[in-house]
Amino acid sequence: MAAIENRTIDDYINLLIAKYLKAKGLDESLGVFAREMSLSRNLINSFDESNLENLFDIVSDRIQFNEYNVANSLKSLKLNEIVPQFSDKVIPYVPKWDFQDSDFILDCIDSSVDGLTILARFTSNAGELLLSTSQKKVLVAETSDNAIEKIGEFDSNKEQIGIVKICGYLASGKFYYSCGLDGKLSLYDNSRMHLSSSDWKLHSRIITYLDIIPREDSSSSWHVISCGFDNMLKLSILQRNNEGKYELRILSELKIASPVVTVKTTLIAIKDSFLTPMVFLARSDYTRIVAYSVINDKLALSYEIALNNTQFSTHSFNVRDFEVLNTKTVNGVNNVQTENSMLAICTSHTPYMRMILVKLPIEINEKEGIDQNSLTSTKTKVFYDKILFNMATEIEQDGYSQPIVKKMPNSNSIIIGTDNGIYASDIQNGETWFLDVPGNDVSKRIKSMDTNNEMSKLVVAYADKSINLYSITGK
Known part of the structure; x- marks a missing residue:
């Protein structure tokens, strides 16, 4: 009964x-x-x-x-008692965890790499993964549903180039590139063989950020945006001449007042829908995001976005990492900024990180360039009203933590690599939580993390030298 x-x-x-x-x-x-x-x-x-x-x-x-x-x-039950009432226009673009399309399947745990993996990065070649290691090697691997298979490595003089901090593949040029500890940019052909006369001393110290962006007006030239430990932000042009050889020339450079923490680039449409690079920069001891545009092959300071609520203090915390959200593809070109683009920012707050969601203005500086001292100019446009949400999280960190934030556009979700494994974030509901997926361990610190272009794979490199490969599917 x-x-x-x-x-x-x-x-x-x-x-x-x-x-x-x-x-x-x-x-x-x-x-x-x-x-x-x-x-x-x-x-x-x-x-x-x-x-x-x-x-x-x-x-x-x-x-x-x-x-x-x-x-x-x-x-x-909620860490953030007050969650902003986002407008109907904004809320579709605010990151929200999609349980339906965020199913993580552990493909494999790889411990065969000799040394610590410093950088794990997918290329635009289907299933291809680059692994830069502490043994001064850049390994090339293919990923499948159950393995990371090494198929080669970059041809280089490892004693000369040292540890590689940055590497990648540019599909539009069909070449690989790397940046070593000596501040040089080096190119390799499709077979990963070093191209002769293709080494350039871009910075006097380690290159910490580099992005190569195809120029819309040419199929054989690219903008190179770079930053290094020398606190220089540089804009260069890389060209392939009629003989098939590459040439690089620095077009514009700026001295940054304090060490650069992180840099991200997008493209933005200007007159006649012409796409030009936008550079977003965060530096230490400065609680603002600084935005530069590229006008007439010069870096132009466009604006700054304040991340605190006072106009009398420019420093109260540091930015650790950020990601640009809600970009689009235009005529086959990815990462184009829209009127709904935002920044998801991880801060240096201890003992728990905070996340700040910022709306990006659609604005550029149409002047040809700026003076190096303009970083402190009172004429710089500063936005104090772009913060959508300043959110507390459950992510523990200390003064040495280096979180990594990644977007998952297919599901409008955000994941964060931390000292204690992978965390998920639902900004609409003001929540973060430890991602309960196979292989994710609260005792393992993440060194590098990346998703592929199709957002179907996630690679995570840990400080214990292991590498996890996940497939991301819908349930």
């Missing part, structure tokens, strides 16, 4: 939930729930026409004399 009563209760609860989902117009959720609970559509429809109670009325009657305490109990 008890078993029959329990079955009746379960069926009644399931129908109440189904009726609630239908009333809210959550048809997709209703379909999933009905399928998992083996509910028939006819039963749901007939229940909707009956005089039985609905879930809202039952819960309302239950808490009407204790609503204040219930509300406080619900607030205590």
Whole structure:
């Protein structure tokens, strides 16, 4: 008899939930729930026409004399008690965790790499992965559903180039590149063989950031944006001449007032829909994001975005890392900024990181260039109203932590590599949590992390020299 009563209760609860989902117009959720609970559509429809109670009325009657305490109990379950009421125009673009399309399948755990993996990076070649190691090698690997298979390495004089901090592959030029400890940029052909006369001393110290961007007006020239430990931000042009040889020339350079923490680049449309690079830079002891545009082959300071609430203090914390969100593809060109583009920023706050969501203005400086001293100019346009959410997180860190934030555009989700494994972030709900997926270990510090262009693979390199490869699928 008890078993029959329990079955009746379960069926009644399931129908109440189904009726609630239908009333809210959550048809997709209703379909999933009905399928998992083996509910028939006819039963749901007939229940909707009956005089039985609905879930809202039952819960309302239950808490009407204790609503204040219930509300406080619900607030205590969230770290961020106050979550902004994002406008209807903004909220579709605010990162939200998509449980339906964020299923992580552990393909393999690889411990065969000799030495510590400093950088793990996918290329635009399907399934290809570059691994830069502490043994002064850049390994080339193919990824599958169950293995990371080494197929070669960069041809280089490792004693000369040293450890490689940056490497990649440029599909539009069909060449590989690397940056060693000596501040040089080196090119390699499609077979990873070093190209003669293709080494250039870009910086006097280690190159910490480098991006090669195809020029829209030429198929054989590229903008090179770089930054190094010499605190120089440089714009160069890389060209392939009629003989097939490469030449590099520095076009513009700026001395940055303090060490650069991180740099990201996008493209932005200007007159006649011409695309030009935008550079977003964060530096230490400066609580602002600095934005530069490339105008007439010169770096132009466009604006700054303040990350604190006062106009009288430019430093209260540092930016650790950030990611540009909500970009688009235009005529086959990726990473083009839109009116809905945002920055997801990880801060240096201890003992727990904060995340700041910032809306990017669609604005550039149309002047030909700027004076090196303009970083401190009172004429610089500073935005104080672009912060959408300053969010507390559950991510522990100290003064030496180097978090890595990555976007997953297919699901509008964000993941963060930390000293304690991978965390997920749902900014719409003001939540972060340890990502409970196979192989993710709270005791393992992440050194490098990347997703491929199709966002179907995730590679994670740990400080214990192991590498995890995941497939990202819908459930």
